[in-house]
Every structure is written in C-alpha cells, then in structure tokens.
Amino acid sequence: MTVTFDYAGKAVLVTGGTRGIGAGIAAAFRAAGAEVTVCARTRPESVPDRFVQADVRVPEDVDRLISGFDRLDVVVNNAGGSPPAPLEGTSPRLHARVIELNLTAPLLVSQRAYPLLAAVGGAIVMIGSASGARPSPGTAAYGAAKAGLHHLARCLAAEWAPLVRVNTVVVGLAATQDASGASPATTGDTSGASPAATRDAADHYGGRADLDGRAIPAGRMATPADVAQACLWLAAPGYVTGAEVRVDGGGEIPAWRHLVSGDIS
Template structure:
C-alpha cells in the first residue's frame, strides 16, 4: 500500500487558492484526496472552494461543516492562511498588530477547534498541520507581530498535540523563504541549500506529515528552510575558507 495514497481522504486547506496553499491543495488532489480550500474572496477558477474569513470562529466552523457535508469526513486540516505587511513595530497601528496576530494565530486555533470536534469522533482520527515560519524562531525585524504570532503558532501546535492525542496528530512546519520574490543571490550566500523553497517543497512536507509514514510524529516542528541561515558572526571565516 502506498503511504502517500490519500484516496478517500478529505483535506481542508485554508488560504488555498494561491501560493503555498494552492500547491498544498494540488499535491493532496494529485495523491487522490478530496480537497476543499477557503479564502475571503471567491476565485474565478476554483470549484472546490468555500468562502470564509477564518478569523471569525463562526465562519471557521462553517468551513469544517462544509467539508464534512461534501466528503462525509475530515482527515487533514492545513492551516495555511496567514501573512502580514512589513511595518516598523514602533509606528505600526494597534489595529494592524491585532489583525496580524488574529490571522496568523487566533484563526488557526478557531479552525483547529472545529476540525478536532470532527476528527476525535472518527475511528481514524485526523491530522492538523500549521504552516509556520522561520520568523517565529528568530528575530523578525519589520514583521515583529507576524514573527510573534508564528512563534505562538508553533507553541500552539505542541499544546494541541498534547491535548488532542492520540486521536489527532498536530504538527507545524517551520518554513523559510519561498518563491521567486526573494533575493536569490543573498540566499545563495546565507542558506546552505543555496535557494529559496519552492511551494512544492512545502507541499511535499505536508504530504509526509499527514501520511502514515509520520504516524508517530506529533507535537513536532519540521524545519523546511534549506538548512537554516548561516550565522552572521561566521561570515568573515566563511569568506576566507
């Protein structure tokens, strides 16, 4: 039996219409799963879409009900919706800080609560994945509220894993720079693998963590960051090596 065959399984991906979320949705569909994605605005080219602002707990619950109504079950939730603009912490408005933390930390908790209500009653349980960031593991100047929220998200995953096991496994992914909108030359100097992650890199990690191959992994944070960042204090030594 192929451990990456998700035929007959149901998956929800928040923020799944573009970027990392869209790649995750495509990967699970290619593996045979039924996938429902959500977002605040309805895209033109998505059939398996549910419009929801997951910062609202009622809309988060409605999303999970819609998935169960469509597929009859829920096996995997990927809390991918997130993000935040660059803003100096000294000058950013309280409203901006609140919205960033609400989207990146509170919303995943809302959706996870609703998902757990379904998963804990299923014989097979379920898997919840949090798409975190390296910004939550090291200083995040210019995106302080975002980094703080992602740090909280990683901790949330460990707490939910402890509370909701053994029926529900909960893990987070610590994702580094992704895609073409980053400085590739800088990454080649500072990231051991010399490139940003592709969205498919993140999607593949999600497939693994949701699969039976990761059946004894819960409360973990999987680093998907190309080996991390070369320590700045070693830059002179490295240049002369």
C-alpha cells in the same frame, strides 16, 4: 528513492489554499488522491473544484466552513502572512489583525474541526515560520504569532492525543509566484495576507533573487512543493505528533560567515 502517498478517499482542508504555498500543498494532496477543499477570503479568478470563500479570523465563517464537511481527515492551517510592520508608528489594529490571522485563526479552525478529525484519527498540520523561531525585526507581531502557533501545535498534540495528531512545518525563506525574493518575515506564506502584503514581500532584498543562494546552505529558497512533501508525510497515519519539521534548506547562513570571507556587500 521516491516516496509516494495514497490519500484516496480522504477529505483535506487547506486554508489559504488558492495561491503560493497553500496552492502547492493543495495540489500535492490532490495528486495523492485526496478530495481537497480550499478556502480564502477572496475568490480567485480560476476557482478550484472545491472552494469556500471564508475569512478564518471570523468564527461564523469558520463554523460555516467546517459545517460543510461530513468527513474530514486532514486540516492544513496555511493561511497567514504579514506586511512589514515595525512596532513604532504602526497601528495597534494592524498588529491585532496579524495575530488574529496567524494564531487565532488556526486555533479556531482546529477547535471546530476536532470532532470530525477525532472520528477518523485525523491530523492537523500547522504552517509555521522561521520568524517564530528567531528574532523577527520589523514584523514583531508576526514573529510572536508564529512562535505562538508552534506552541499551540504542541499543546493540541498533547491535549488531543491519541485521537488527533498535530505537527508543524517551520518554513524558512520561500519562493512563490508572489515574490522574486521572499521576506524572512513572511516566509512566502502570504496566501492569507492582503495584496499589499504580497507586494511588500516581493520588495524585500530589493528584488535580488541571487541572495537566496548566499543566505541558505541548500543554495535556494524553499518551494511550495518542498513544503507540500513535508505536509504529506506529517498528515499520513503514523506515530509522530507534536513535532516541528524545519523546511528551511539548513537555515540561514550567519552574516559573520560572509564578513570573515569578505563575501558580503
């Protein structure tokens, strides 16, 4: 059975929607009939029909972005990511910027968009990460920020019910055009990260794309289309709010499973 969604006449905003998971989400909403606006810090070579250049960490940019809407039905807070950033030896400013992008920015966008969403019974979808649900060594600030994002969504769902529904898609290892082997820290949602960050994500696992089948029960990484389908469902009118939907192919297979089978190298 194929599930289809009709977003005709709906206005949708996808932050960090010019590449990777964000671009996949934007494309899915367009295919469902929505009028989709995407934003990013850097103007892409191929500019979408509705693109706003904005840094969602900057309150003035967020105000300018949201003020351009007369109606807003759905916000997908997708912009996020982090380069590998071990706590020791990494500048405090880098950690602060990671938290700003992955936690403060979605809070600012949601806060500013609330009046428009409340007027139409709209929805917010946060793009979370498995790194916010289990230890994230080497990217502690990112993992902590994503854990905070998951909690923020639950808080807003309770605070803004029943006018606005707020849910989270928790993404596991993900494959995008930026990475042949995605980092378990960045989970592929590097659309808000710097070019250096996306290069670093591609370097994880030594570029070995064969590891995904050994690490994930489903046998492959998530794709932008997988994440987009969850977003389409959570954004559609319904009862679900304050939920976390895991798009991780069953999680990550524990290392001990390979150890006892002699399968690890």
